[in-house]
Amino acid sequence: MSIYEGASKSIGSYLQGETYFFIPEYQRKYSWSERNVKELITDIEIGLRSLTIAQEEKREKNSSTYLGCVIDWHRDAKDSDYLAEHINNKYINKVRELIDGQQRTSTLAILSSRLYLKLEKILLT
Numbered sequence: 001m002s003i004y005e006g007a008s009k010s011i012g013s014y015l016q017g018e019t020y021f022f023i024p025e026y027q028r029k030y031s032w033s034e035r036n037v038k039e040l041i042t043d044i045e046i047g048l049r050s051l052t053i054a055q056e057e058k059r060e061k062n063s064s065t066y067l068g069c070v071i072d073w074h075r076d077a078k079d080s081d082y083l084a085e086h087i088n089n090k091y092i093n094k095v096r097e098l099i100d101g102q103q104r105t106s107t108l109a110i111l112s113s114r115l116y117l118k119l120e121k122i123l124l125t
Contacts, residue, residue, distance in 0.1 A: 014070065021072075022095040023102045032103050040107055070101030 077095050098105060 020095055021105060022097045023106075024097055027098070027102050030103065030106050032107055036103070037107055037111075040104065041111075068101065068104050070105065071099040072096040072101070073099055 074094065074096055077093050
């Protein structure tokens with residue numbers, strides 16, 4: 001079996017799990033423009049619309065939207081990793097080192113945190 005395998009995954013399966021994302025120092029800095037972010041949001045909107053299609057055969061044809069390639073490497077955390085520390089009193093022993101897709105992943109994290117803060121503000125008022 002090859003150590004390199006590819007698979008299509010949903011955003012949910014991409015973001016969940018017991019491993020934590022780690023962006024290595026050799027990766028470029030975050031550089032997405034407003035246009036890049038808007039394109040990602042448009043892709044997400046198209047994907048969400050396809051989930052609301054009522055007829056089963058149409059749902060199967062439109063069940064996914066391509067958000068781009070992400071290459072990650074699941075590995076054990078090393079003592080030299082800044083993530084190999086306690087987060088919420090839990091030792092991080094697995095990391096997902098992002099080889100490609102760090103701009104998209106960072107943008108999704110930023111959008112998620114902004115949405116969370118916005119919803120929290122609405123719920124507390």
